[in-house]
Amino acid sequence: MTVFRNMINWLHERLEWDDLIKLLRKKTVPRHRLSYWYFLGGITLFLFVIQVLTGILLLLYYQPGANEAFESVQYIMTKVQFGWLIRSIHSWSANLMIFTAFSHMFSVLFLKAYRKPRELTWISGVILLVLAMGFGFSGYLLPWNTLAFFATKVGTDMAGQVPLIGHPIMIFLRGGEEVTGATLTRFFGFHVAVLPAVTTLLLLVHLLLVQRQGMSVPPKVEAEWAANPSARREIKFFPNFVLRELMAWYVGLGALGALAALFPWNLGVKADLFASAPAGIKPEWYFLFMFQTLKLVPSKVWFIDGEVLGILAFGLIGLIWLLLPFFESDRVARSKQWITGLSVFALAYVIAMSVYGYLAK
Amino acid sequence: MGAYEPGMANMNRPLAKPIPRRGFVELLLGGGFLATAAAFIYPVLRYFVPPETANLGGGSVVAGKVGELKPNSGKIFPFGSRPGLLIHTASGEYLAMSAVCTHLSCTVQYRPDLNEVWCACHNGKYSVDGRNISGPPPRPLETYEVQVRGDEIFVSRRLEG
Numbered sequence: 001m002t003v004f005r006n007m008i009n010w011l012h013e014r015l016e017w018d019d020l021i022k023l024l025r026k027k028t029v030p031r032h033r034l035s036y037w038y039f040l041g042g043i044t045l046f047l048f049v050i051q052v053l054t055g056i057l058l059l060l061y062y063q064p065g066a067n068e069a070f071e072s073v074q075y076i077m078t079k080v081q082f083g084w085l086i087r088s089i090h091s092w093s094a095n096l097m098i099f100t101a102f103s104h105m106f107s108v109l110f111l112k113a114y115r116k117p118r119e120l121t122w123i124s125g126v127i128l129l130v131l132a133m134g135f136g137f138s139g140y141l142l143p144w145n146t147l148a149f150f151a152t153k154v155g156t157d158m159a160g161q162v163p164l165i166g167h168p169i170m171i172f173l174r175g176g177e178e179v180t181g182a183t184l185t186r187f188f189g190f191h192v193a194v195l196p197a198v199t200t201l202l203l204l205v206h207l208l209l210v211q212r213q214g215m216s217v218p219p220k221v222e223a224e225w226a227a228n229p230s231a232r233r234e235i236k237f238f239p240n241f242v243l244r245e246l247m248a249w250y251v252g253l254g255a256l257g258a259l260a261a262l263f264p265w266n267l268g269v270k271a272d273l274f275a276s277a278p279a280g281i282k283p284e285w286y287f288l289f290m291f292q293t294l295k296l297v298p299s300k301v302w303f304i305d306g307e308v309l310g311i312l313a314f315g316l317i318g319l320i321w322l323l324l325p326f327f328e329s330d331r332v333a334r335s336k337q338w339i340t341g342l343s344v345f346a347l348a349y350v351i352a353m354s355v356y357g358y359l360a361k
Numbered sequence: 362m363g364a365y366e367p368g369m370a371n372m373n374r375p376l377a378k379p380i381p382r383r384g385f386v387e388l389l390l391g392g393g394f395l396a397t398a399a400a401f402i403y404p405v406l407r408y409f410v411p412p413e414t415a416n417l418g419g420g421s422v423v424a425g426k427v428g429e430l431k432p433n434s435g436k437i438f439p440f441g442s443r444p445g446l447l448i449h450t451a452s453g454e455y456l457a458m459s460a461v462c463t464h465l466s467c468t469v470q471y472r473p474d475l476n477e478v479w480c481a482c483h484n485g486k487y488s489v490d491g492r493n494i495s496g497p498p499p500r501p502l503e504t505y506e507v508q509v510r511g512d513e514i515f516v517s518r519r520l521e522g
Contacts, residue, residue, distance in 0.1 A: 057408060079412040082404035250397070257401070 027214070027237035032221045037111060039248045040104040041210070046249045047097035048203070050256065051135075054090040055192065062142070064188035066181030069144035070270040077267055088260035096256065098136060098286045101129050102350075109324075109343040113216035119325040121209040124202055126322045131199045136284055138191040144184060145268035150277045151284070152187070153179045158294075161307050162315070180273065282357065289350045290314055292357030321346075421517035424457060427509060435471025435478075438516070444468050445505065445516060446478065448489055457505040457516040458491045464498045478502065 029038070061080055063072040076083035105125065108114055114122035137155055141148045156179065160170030175182030217225070225232045235241055283291050293314075297306040320327075328339055422445075424438040430449035437444045437460055446460035448471050458478070460468050467482035477494070478487040485496035491504045508515045 057405065060409070061411075075412075081407040081410060081412070083408060085404055086408055250394075253397070253401075 021238070024238035025236060027211075028234040029215050029237050029241045030217045030221075031233040031235050032217070034111060034218055034221065035215075037107040038215055039245060040100055040107055042245045043248055043252050044097055044100040044104055045203070045207075046252055047093045047100060047256075048199075050093045050253075051090065051097060052196070054086050054093065055196075057086050058090060059192065064142070064185055066144060066184055066271075069142060069184060070267075073143040073267060084264050085260055088264040089256060091265035092259045092263075093256055094136060094139065095285070096252075096259075098132055101132055102286070105129060106343065106347055110340065111216065111218040112340075113218070114325045115216075115328055116325070118209070118213055118216060121206060121213070122325050123322060124206040124209065128199065128202055128206060130318075131195055131202070133286060135191065135195050135199070136286065138187040138195065140284060141184060141187045142191060143267060144271050146271050146275070146278060147268055147281065149179060149271035149273070150281050152183060155283070155287075156183075158307070158311055161305070161311050163308065163312075178273075285354060285358070288357035289353035292353045292360065295357075295360075421515050424507075424514050424516040427512045427514060433473045433476070435473075437468065437470070440505070440516065446471060446502075447507075447514065447516065448478075450489060451476070455507045455509065455514055456489055457507045459503040459505070461502075462498060463493065463500040463502065464496075469502070 029035070058076065061072060061076045061083065063069060073087070076087055078084075108122065108125070137152075141152045156170050156173045159173060160166045162169065171177065173183070173186065174180075175186045282288065294307060294310045297310040299306045301309050324339065420441075422438070422440055424440075424445065424447045425436060430436060430447065432449050432453055433451040435446055435448040438447055439445070440459070444460040446458050446469060448456045448458075450456060460470075462469050462480040462482065462485055464480065464483055464485050467480050469478050469480045469485075469487065471477075471489075472479040475486070476489065478489060478491070479485070480487075480496070480498070483497050485498040486494050487498065487502055488494050491502035493499070493501050504519070505516045506519050508517070
């Protein structure tokens with residue numbers, strides 16, 4: 001114990017972190033009946049860290065390439081000790097991370113935390129969600145199984161539908177006209193190098209903004225506090241909030257370990273470039289609402305292709321979504337209603353279409 | 362100064378005197394965290410250990426065909442996952458041994474001009490029956506059993522004892 005204390009003292013003489021700790025102790029987090037929603041962002045961050053760690057572990061055995069990828073994942077699942085567990089945690093954590101990121105986004109919308117001065121936090125968050133979906137899309141192909149192969153074919157084909165820039169984008173994504181081993185090589189590069197680098201940078205920006213501006217208080221709670229100042233509650237960021245957050249992570253880790261151990265992710269059948277698509281093929285659940293919408297759009301709307309129209313519509317909605325904070329005017333009473341209404345509608349639409357897509361044949 | 366322990370969440374509450382119950386709870390909490398950490402670190406440590414390769418050269422392999430090698434020459438053949446060296450001596454005898462130098466694991470070769478096995482990395486030399494005779498190699502090369510059946514030359518590991 002004294003050795004440990006001496007080491008701490010040695011470091012402290014050099015780094016002098018007292019003012020830093022003082023700053024952390026001064027920082028507070030508002031506490032109210034809705035403050036549990038604050039944990040969702042932290043849990044998403046935790047799952048991202050899990051993704052980085054398990055991803056590095058998978059890299060010890062994974063081999064990209066049309067002839068090796070499937071076999072190497074099979075090797076990880078069957079031969080490497082606890083390989084099945086590591087891969088299952090990676091897959092489960094990926095899916096849970098998308099889920100918590102979506103939940104985080106909608107909680108921010110409903111608690112109105114995107115408003116001035118937090119527009120940049122919102123924008124960086126929406127881009128991070130898109131990056132997370134990019135992680136999902138590129139990572140899904142890496143085991144090189146049939147489902148992944150067709151999901152990638154359809155997904156990149158959709159990108160190709162965009163007028164003018166679509167085709168070059170598709171060629172860039174596929175590394176050629178078709179989905180082949182060249183696509184796998186690219187997706188591997190995106191998944192383990194490009195996306196992690198961009199995401200880490202943007203994540204730092206996102207977290208810095210959160211630290212700088214502090215947690216937002218929902219307008220309803222703020223009004224209650226203004227009417228009754230003695231009801232205002234705050235807790236210290238350090239150690240109180242940090243410890244609560246750590247407990248949430250601990251619970252998350254337990255849930256993740258249990259899910260991965262009880263429901264290991266399966267591998268499927270190796271992709272065959274010249275086989276027909278199996279019946280009932282669907283994308284990952286977080287793409288289902290878009291997939292199902294595109295299925296419902298008629299093949300021709302007036303003179304435009306239905307597919308093109310659907311994709312352009314999603315692009316436009318995405319752009320509006322990204323810029324949502326700027327549509328909120330300062331006259332709070334006027335605008336807050338329609339953005340909340342839109343959020344409720346969006347959430348209902350995403351859930352309904354996902355369920356419909358899941359159940360549809 | 363010291364480590365920040367979980368109990369510090371309540372540090373702003375005045376403590377009259379130390380309560381043993383608190384120590385017990387901290388022990389329980391700390392023990393729980395340690396157990397969880399162990400439960401996650403153990404699989405990761407096991408994961409680091411690569412699985413045994415299926416075949417390190419236990420069985421019998423065909424090293425070459427009769428007539429493929431001229432007298433006084435040698436060739437490298439795959440023996441499991443490691444290279445083996447097959448030598449056709451000037452006297453017409455077939456000899457086989459591990460081609461992994463016992464010094465630093467380079468792959469050795471047969472030198473017809475010396476009638477010896479030679480390692481290019483550090484000039485180690487072995488006799489054709491695998492004995493280390495000059496240079497840095499500390500041990501002889503493992504020699505293998507050779508059987509000619511029909512026109513195929515079979516090489517297998519010598520049985521123990």
